[in-house]
Each structure stands twice: as C-alpha cells, then as structure tokens.
Amino acid sequence: MKSFPIVILGGGVVAGYAAKEFVAQSGKKGELAIVTAENALPYERPPLSKGFLAGKEEASDIQISDGAFYRKHGIAVFRNCPVRKVDFRRRRLQSASGKVIGFEQLLIATGSSVRRLKVPGTNRSEVFYLRQMKDSQAIRAQIKRGKRAVVIGSGFIGMEVASVLASHGVRTTMVFPDDRVWKRLFTPPVSTFFERQFAGHGITFMKSDKVVALTHKNHGCQIVLASGNQVPTDFVVAGIGVTPTVELFHRTPLDTDGGIKVNKFLETSVPGVWAAGDIANYPDQIFHRRMRVEHWDNAVEQGRVAMRNMMGQLQPFIHVPYFFSDVFDLSYEFWGDANGHDQVVYRGNMNQKQLSVWWLKKQILCAALIMNRPEEERAVAPRWILRRPRLDPKALQNARNLKSLDTTFGRQD
Ligand SMILES: Cc1cc2nc3c(=O)[nH]c(=O)nc-3n(C[C@H](O)[C@H](O)[C@H](O)COP(=O)(O)OP(=O)(O)OC[C@H]3O[C@@H](n4cnc5c(N)ncnc54)[C@H](O)[C@@H]3O)c2cc1C
Known part of the structure; x- marks a missing residue:
C-alpha cells in the first residue's frame, strides 16, 4: 500500500490549483x-462549453499544469482510479480495482455530477451531458455531423452550449421550464437582453415547457414536450443542473446534507479531512450563512486555502463568490449572492451591449453583474460586497465615477 501525507480525492479544478x-x-x-x-x-x-467545445483549444491547452510539473515536484497522480471506499478510521482510500492508498490528511474534491433526464427514450445515444472533457469531445463531434440540436436548460451551461452550436451553423432550439432564460440569476431585463442576442443568432426558444419523451423515427429523433409540441433534432444536450458527488460518503462520519459540511477553515468533522470546490458546504463569512458554490473561482480559491491549511497555516476562507460566462461575443461576470435583495439598480446601455446590474439589500450591495463596463465597476463590485458601504441607489445609478461613492456613504461593518 502506498501512503502519502496529503491525498486529494478528485482530479479537477480544486486538485489542479x-x-x-x-x-x-x-x-x-x-x-x-x-x-x-x-x-x-x-x-x-x-x-x-466555450473554446474547447468550439474546437479552438485542445486537451493540452486546458491543462492546469502539464505532466512535467507533476514529475518535477514529485506529485503522484493516480488516473483512471475511481475511489469506491474511504476508510476514515484507518485513513485509506480503496479504488474500484482494489488499489489501496493511505493518507494522513485528505482533501475531498469530487465536484459535481450532472442531473440526467428521466423520461422515456433519453437513454439513447443522441442525448449528451457536459461535465468532462470526453463529453465535450463527443458534442464537438456532433457539431460536425448534426444540423439540428435541442439544448435543454437555460442556465449558463445551456446558454453557452447553445451559443457555440449556433455559431457553428447548427440550428438550435432551447427548451426550458421557465418563462425566460436563466430566471434564477438574471433579472427580467437581463433575460430579455440575452434572449434578443440569442434570437439574433437564429436560436429559437420553447419556454415554459419541458421534455416528456424522446421518440425515434427512421434516422431522426423528436423531442416530445409537455405542451404537445414536438421538435425534430439530430442530437440533444441537457444542461439541467448538477448535484454534489457525495454518494461515497453517505455511510461515513461526514455530514453530506447539501454537500460535505466543513468549518470556516474548510475542515470536515473528521480532523485532517478537508473538502473544497463544488462539494463543500461552508459557512460563508460575508453573507453569514452556509453556501455551496458551483463555480471555477470558488474551486480555485478553496483549493488554495485548503492546501495552505493542510500545510499548517490556519486561515478562514473569506471570499466574495464570483462567476464568469461567455456567450457569442459577450463576456459577463457576476459577484456575490442576490438572495434576499430588495432593490436593483441598472447602469449602462443594453442597446450598446454594456450593462451592469447592482442588487441591494437595505442599501448594501449583495451582488453585481457586469458586462463591458469601465474597469472601475469591476473593481468596486467585490470590494463593496465585502466592505458593505451603504449606497444611495440614485447616486449609484447616476454617478459618473463609482469610486467617489465609497467615501460619500462611508463604511458599515
Ligand atoms: C462545461 C462546464 C463549464 C463551466 N463553465 C464555468 C464558467 O464559465 N465559469 C465558472 O465560474 N464555472 C464554470 N464551471 C464550473 C467549474 O468548472 C466547477 O465549479 C469546477 O470545476 C469545480 O471544481 P471541483 O474540483 O470542485 O470539481 P471538478 O472540477 O468537477 O473535479 C472533480 C473531480 O473529481 C473526480 N471524482 C469524482 N468522484 C470520484 C471518485 N469516486 N474517485 C475518484 N475521482 C472522483 C472527477 O472525475 C473529477 O476529476 C463549468 C463547469 C462545466 C462542467
């Protein structure tokens, strides 16, 4: 049995950083x-769901570090090694093939698993999900072959995939249960803005509808919707959300309710066992509630903090949640958590494809979405979410220079 002072379970973004x-x-x-x-x-x-799917990047372009890095620093990477059992008492992992790896400290970073469609006909080869490199490669191959696609879901995966497909000439239909795109995050004007962009690229929407079956006739397939509508398609991509990959830990001492529960240092209830990334349910020190964030930046920062803590520093994880997305020629960023907001302020000009959205709760900024706006807006958004100055919504809407508002309205701790 090989043993290591530190083992990372899961080889994704957390592990790389x-x-x-x-x-x-x-x-x-x-x-x-x-x-x-x-x-x-x-x-x-x-x-x-962006450059790699579009064929602009290859596997070597998206590696976090190359093979030489791991060799040079003597970091062992066990690939093709799905772990089937974790023995916390004896501090061992066991893989599906029977390999046993011992650890003194363990960082759990098993990420998320895609939700699957559970309706008749969706176990067919025309249905794709997107989580791993091989999934993206499989959809990439379809782009070359297929002329029509249905994308199910209107979150960031659905929107990004639809934009890549449409950019490659695939006639794309988006199907989703809400009455507008990414209703959970976007405000109505932002959904309208993106829907116009998507429609301008030839994407059609079937809103407030859901898939009830997939049928097959001759060589084609049809998506059957609850409304009775049917959409013929060559392939389907379902981006209907993810769940934390916790099955492995169900009958262990770890609390797996809503992800793996950790303390503010990212340590679980088992000493020396830590969790980070999509899987970690952590007590957020800014919003003062438990959170689990399924975004890249969270995985990067938690991976770093957890590693430093495993190596002897004890730092709490204090970080403004952040997310970015690209669709067509548009890139936008989002900071914070809009839950519980009572006011929304807009800046910019949507007709010129530049906008920022500021979600306030009792005049304190809790979230911001920014696209094509001056750099100072990007700079103040996370700072304000962290420092909590009280903001006058009118001033926020009309101010030419946002930095001036910081001193005008002072700091509230
Ligand atoms: C297509 C796509 C596009 C995205 N785009 C964005 C974006 O634009 N912006 C953004 O902020 N975020 C984006 N994200 C989200 C971001 O990539 C994730 O939040 C991040 O990857 C989480 O990192 P992680 O290390 O927690 O999990 P992952 O990166 O998913 O890594 C988990 C790893 O654990 C392994 N694993 C799981 N179970 C076991 C087991 N039993 N044994 C061994 N290994 C196991 C998996 O195989 C995988 O290698 C995107 C995600 C996807 C899938």
Whole structure:
C-alpha cells in the first residue's frame, strides 16, 4: 500500500490549483498524491462549453499544469482510479480495482455530477451531458455531423452550449421550464437582453415547457414536450443542473446534507479531512450563512486555502463568490449572492451591449453583474460586497465615477 501525507480525492479544478499551492508553499517531493476517476491530469472545466467545445483549444491547452510539473515536484497522480471506499478510521482510500492508498490528511474534491433526464427514450445515444472533457469531445463531434440540436436548460451551461452550436451553423432550439432564460440569476431585463442576442443568432426558444419523451423515427429523433409540441433534432444536450458527488460518503462520519459540511477553515468533522470546490458546504463569512458554490473561482480559491491549511497555516476562507460566462461575443461576470435583495439598480446601455446590474439589500450591495463596463465597476463590485458601504441607489445609478461613492456613504461593518 502506498501512503502519502496529503491525498486529494478528485482530479479537477480544486486538485489542479491545490497542487500548485502545495508547490508554492515548498511542499516536498513524494508528499502529495491526486487520485482521480478521469484519464486526464487536472484541467480547466470552463473551456469545455466555450473554446474547447468550439474546437479552438485542445486537451493540452486546458491543462492546469502539464505532466512535467507533476514529475518535477514529485506529485503522484493516480488516473483512471475511481475511489469506491474511504476508510476514515484507518485513513485509506480503496479504488474500484482494489488499489489501496493511505493518507494522513485528505482533501475531498469530487465536484459535481450532472442531473440526467428521466423520461422515456433519453437513454439513447443522441442525448449528451457536459461535465468532462470526453463529453465535450463527443458534442464537438456532433457539431460536425448534426444540423439540428435541442439544448435543454437555460442556465449558463445551456446558454453557452447553445451559443457555440449556433455559431457553428447548427440550428438550435432551447427548451426550458421557465418563462425566460436563466430566471434564477438574471433579472427580467437581463433575460430579455440575452434572449434578443440569442434570437439574433437564429436560436429559437420553447419556454415554459419541458421534455416528456424522446421518440425515434427512421434516422431522426423528436423531442416530445409537455405542451404537445414536438421538435425534430439530430442530437440533444441537457444542461439541467448538477448535484454534489457525495454518494461515497453517505455511510461515513461526514455530514453530506447539501454537500460535505466543513468549518470556516474548510475542515470536515473528521480532523485532517478537508473538502473544497463544488462539494463543500461552508459557512460563508460575508453573507453569514452556509453556501455551496458551483463555480471555477470558488474551486480555485478553496483549493488554495485548503492546501495552505493542510500545510499548517490556519486561515478562514473569506471570499466574495464570483462567476464568469461567455456567450457569442459577450463576456459577463457576476459577484456575490442576490438572495434576499430588495432593490436593483441598472447602469449602462443594453442597446450598446454594456450593462451592469447592482442588487441591494437595505442599501448594501449583495451582488453585481457586469458586462463591458469601465474597469472601475469591476473593481468596486467585490470590494463593496465585502466592505458593505451603504449606497444611495440614485447616486449609484447616476454617478459618473463609482469610486467617489465609497467615501460619500462611508463604511458599515
Ligand atoms: C462545461 C462546464 C463549464 C463551466 N463553465 C464555468 C464558467 O464559465 N465559469 C465558472 O465560474 N464555472 C464554470 N464551471 C464550473 C467549474 O468548472 C466547477 O465549479 C469546477 O470545476 C469545480 O471544481 P471541483 O474540483 O470542485 O470539481 P471538478 O472540477 O468537477 O473535479 C472533480 C473531480 O473529481 C473526480 N471524482 C469524482 N468522484 C470520484 C471518485 N469516486 N474517485 C475518484 N475521482 C472522483 C472527477 O472525475 C473529477 O476529476 C463549468 C463547469 C462545466 C462542467
């Protein structure tokens, strides 16, 4: 049995950045191992629905670190090694093939698993999901073959995939249960803005509807919707959300309700066992409630903090949640958590494709979405969410220079 002082379970974004941090903190050769179910070194996942899917990037372009990095720093990477059992008492992992790996400290970073469609006919080869590199490669192959696609879901995965498909000449229909795109995050004007952009690229919407079956006739398939409508298609991509990959930990001492529960240092209830990334349910120090964030930046920062803490520093994880997305020629960013807001302020000009949205709760900024706006807006958004100055909504809407508002309205701790 091989044993390591530190083992990372899961070889995704957390693992890639935690390994970099291990090296930055002068970790010694032979003291870190990554165990992953995938047949790849840790890679960036966001390009899977953007440049990689579009064929602009290849596998080597999206690696977080290349093979030479892991060899040089003596970091063992066990690929194709799905773990089936974690023995916290004896501090061991066991893989599906029977391989046993011991650990002194463990960082759990098993990420998320895609939700699958559960209606008749969807177990067919025309239905695709997107989580891993091989999924993106499979959809990429369809882009070359298929002329028509249905994308189910209107969150960021659905929107990004639809934009890549339409950009490659695939006639794309989006089907989703809400009455507007990404209703959970966008305000009505923002949904309208994106819907116009999508319609302008030839994407059609079937809103407030859901798939009840997939049928097959001759060589084609049809999506059957609850409304009775049917949409013929060559292939289907379902982006209907993810769930934290926690099955492995159900009958263990870990609390797996809503992700793996950790404290503010990202340590679980088992000493020396930590969790980070999509899977971690952590007590947020800014919003003062438990959160689980399924975004890249959270995985990067939690991976770094968890590694530093495993190596002896004890730092709380204090970080403004952040997310970015690209559709067509538009890139936007989002900071914070809009839950519980009581007011929304808009800046910019949607007709010129530049806008920012500011969600306030009792005049304190809780979230901001920014697209094509001056750099100072990007700079103040996370700072205000962290420092909580009281903002006058009118001034926020009309001010030419946002930085001036910081001093005008002071700081509220
Ligand atoms: C297509 C796509 C596009 C995205 N785009 C964006 C974006 O634009 N902006 C943004 O902010 N976020 C984006 N995200 C989200 C972001 O990539 C994730 O939040 C991030 O990857 C989470 O990192 P993680 O390390 O927690 O999990 P992951 O990166 O998913 O890694 C989990 C790893 O654990 C492995 N694993 C799971 N179970 C086991 C087991 N039992 N044994 C061994 N290994 C196991 C998996 O195989 C995988 O390698 C995107 C995600 C996807 C899928």
